[in-house]
Each structure stands twice: as C-alpha cells, then as structure tokens.
Amino acid sequence: MSVISYTLHHCIKCMHCLRSCPTEAITIRNERVNISAEKCINCGKCISGCQHAGLTAKGSTLVDKENYEYSVCLVPTSIYADCSSLEEAEKLNAALEKLGFDELVYLGEYEGNVYSRVNEALEKSEHRLIISSFCPTINRLIETQYPMLMECQVDFELPAVLAAKDLRRKYADKNCGIFLLCECPSKLALAKYPYGNQTTEIDHAISIVDYFPLINGLRSEQRAPAQLCAEGIKLVATGLGSRFDKQILSVNGLDKVIKALELAEFGLLKEVKYLSLSACYNGCIGGQFLWGNSFNGRINMHELLKEAKPLQHEFSLASMARTKENYDEKKKSSMADRMKRFRAINEAFDYLPGYDCGACGFPSCRAMAEAIADGHQSIKDCRILGKRETDES
Numbered sequence: 001m002s003v004i005s006y007t008l009h010h011c012i013k014c015m016h017c018l019r020s021c022p023t024e025a026i027t028i029r030n031e032r033v034n035i036s037a038e039k040c041i042n043c044g045k046c047i048s049g050c051q052h053a054g055l056t057a058k059g060s061t062l063v064d065k066e067n068y069e070y071s072v073c074l075v076p077t078s079i080y081a082d083c084s085s086l087e088e089a090e091k092l093n094a095a096l097e098k099l100g101f102d103e104l105v106y107l108g109e110y111e112g113n114v115y116s117r118v119n120e121a122l123e124k125s126e127h128r129l130i131i132s133s134f135c136p137t138i139n140r141l142i143e144t145q146y147p148m149l150m151e152c153q154v155d156f157e158l159p160a161v162l163a164a165k166d167l168r169r170k171y172a173d174k175n176c177g178i179f180l181l182c183e184c185p186s187k188l189a190l191a192k193y194p195y196g197n198q199t200t201e202i203d204h205a206i207s208i209v210d211y212f213p214l215i216n217g218l219r220s221e222q223r224a225p226a227q228l229c230a231e232g233i234k235l236v237a238t239g240l241g242s243r244f245d246k247q248i249l250s251v252n253g254l255d256k257v258i259k260a261l262e263l264a265e266f267g268l269l270k271e272v273k274y275l276s277l278s279a280c281y282n283g284c285i286g287g288q289f290l291w292g293n294s295f296n297g298r299i300n301m302h303e304l305l306k307e308a309k310p311l312q313h314e315f316s317l318a319s320m321a322r323t324k325e326n327y328d329e330k331k332k333s334s335m336a337d338r339m340k341r342f343r344a345i346n347e348a349f350d351y352l353p354g355y356d357c358g359a360c361g362f363p364s365c366r367a368m369a370e371a372i373a374d375g376h377q378s379i380k381d382c383r384i385l386g387k388r389e390t391d392e393s
C-alpha cells in the first residue's frame, strides 16, 4: 500500500517525482501521476522531489480521538532529536500531554529491548549475515525487491507494533484508540486508518509535522518527566552503527542501502556479519516529518544519552517475535517467477531505444519494459519508435 496522495491541480507534469523515485513506482498516464501500490515503499523521496506540493502523505488527525472511549498516543524517542537538553525534552513532554490523549506511552523501553536483543543475536550468530532494520520502508524494499534476503532479517517486530500489541491486551475491555506519532511517511503505513493495515494494533498514525505549530504553541516553562531509555536512544540515533567492528556495517540513506542490498544479494559482502539499514540519514532522527535537522539531532541525542536511564524491563523473546512468513515458499516461487519475468523484461527492453526520455510517461525504458512484460503496455506505446515508424512510412 502507498501512503502518498496526489493533487492534480498542483501538478505541472514536470516529471521530477518520476526521476526521484528509487523503485520507479511513479508513471504519468492520461495527464495524471500514478503511484503503483505494489512498487511504492513509502520512502517519501517523491514528496521532497516535488517543488509544487503535488504529492503529500497525510496521517490521521487529533479529531479521530473522539471516536474512542479511551485514547493512547505512542511517542517515539526520535521526537526528542530537536531537544538539546533534558529541560527541553521535559518541556516538549509537557506540551505533548496537552494534546488531549488519555495516556502517552513512550517507546523508549520497546526500542531499548529491540536494541539489546539484536545485540545479543549478533553475539550468538556465527557467520550468517543478519540484516536489521526498524524502518518499514527498508523492510518493504527487501520484501518487494530482494526476497532472497528475507531470511536474513531479524525476527523482531518494530517497537511501535510491540507497544500497540501490549496496549490492546491491557485495554481489551475498552474501546481504546491507539495512535502513533510518526516521524516519517513510512510509519503512517503501520496504521489501520486510513491505509488499511490489518497486521498491527495501531489504529491511527499522526504525522508530527502536521502538528508542529500546535505542539510548539503548547510549549511553555511547564515540564513533564521525560522517560529516556539509553538503549532506545542508541537504536533510533545509530542502529548498531556506534559499534566499531569490521563485521558490522551501518548503512544510512536509501541510495546506499540499495547498493548494500545488491551486494548482499550477490554474496559480495562475505566479511559482513551484520547489516544495520536505515532509509533516512542518521536513522530515525532523520525522519522527514521531524522539524530539526538530523546532524544537530545526533548531537542532541548524545547529550540526552547522559541523562537517560538504562533499560528497566527485559521483554521475553517470544513476545517480541515478528509474525512469521513462509520464507522458503516465498523464496522458491519468487525465484522461478522472477527469472521468467526478468527474461520477458529483457526481451522488451531490447526493442526499446534506451533514451530514457520519459515521453511514454515511464521514468526509464527499463520501467516501460517492465510494464510491457506485465502486459500493461505495448511496444507501440513508445513515442520514439512510433515517430520512427511514421517518418519511415
């Protein structure tokens, strides 16, 4: 599913979004931008690539609280990236408390448990490559483009998903609405509304950027305790990249992540035991919906780490496990299908001129060849070949 929405009357058909999408999920057909729900990984690159506000990712609103008897908001640690001291973090917390939720649940302990469990898995693993990411965009990228690497992914749910599961159990007898404050578009896709994700207990996801002016206006001298967990801070600010070890590779930024996954898929990262991947620079504190920049954020997180408490409660491994998929089946079927499709794409690609002109509405001749292989387009739809044919006749 894609969380990206398109506004026709803002769009000037400049094609910048087509060029900025790393998965070639965008095409222009019949004078409209189309986003493929299968190919989109919710990275948000197209939003920043559009200068005309033609693309957005909208979450739920605070008004949605009214549909529930009790409302809980999950607060990720990355939101504190803007705070350069404990005092500022406490003032931010006091402002968040005024948003009107019945309860705020800080994700620090959940993030911290994931951090320490991944560290344990790493100590125990022998030579097998482990890939971890707490970014839904990367997980979706692996599932859609690199299914052979799915078996290398760590089997823990995302911290917000774990917290929501606990809350659902705790408030099973209540009409409880679970909201997640999101630092990036990819986390919006974790919610049931409006995007229809039925695999988590998160009802609504709220984009932090939509509420920045409100939260800022609610900030005062008032303070509320900030529940900062040291391991949680490490997870959102560094992945496991703070460990200096030749077998650990921390890769930030989608372009570099794609490069690392390509190498891993072809078995070219033999020395690497652990790949920690994040779509945003500097991990979750680089999320598109946060108001500060991630470079200052990294320094701020370092300061807050001095004030943070170590992990208080260790969760059981069973409670953290990700819903298992049948990797073998997926891998087997995907390999045969992928090879067949790969051949059909190459066949179509050989006919196309290879100019990547975009006149057909596809970002590249390769993307057009994929559409031809999938039966959505025909060679005749290539404008250059069409013109050549007309000129010759």
Ligand code: SF4
Pocket: 010, 011, 012, 013, 014, 015, 016, 017, 018, 033, 049, 050, 051, 052, 053, 054, 055
């Ligand atoms: S970047 Fe895409 S959505 Fe934005 S104006 Fe250009 S074609 Fe339209």
Ligand code: SF4
Pocket: 002, 004, 020, 021, 022, 023, 024, 025, 026, 035, 039, 040, 041, 042, 043, 044, 045, 046, 047
């Ligand atoms: S969110 Fe990312 S993957 Fe989806 S259409 Fe935009 S650029 Fe492409």
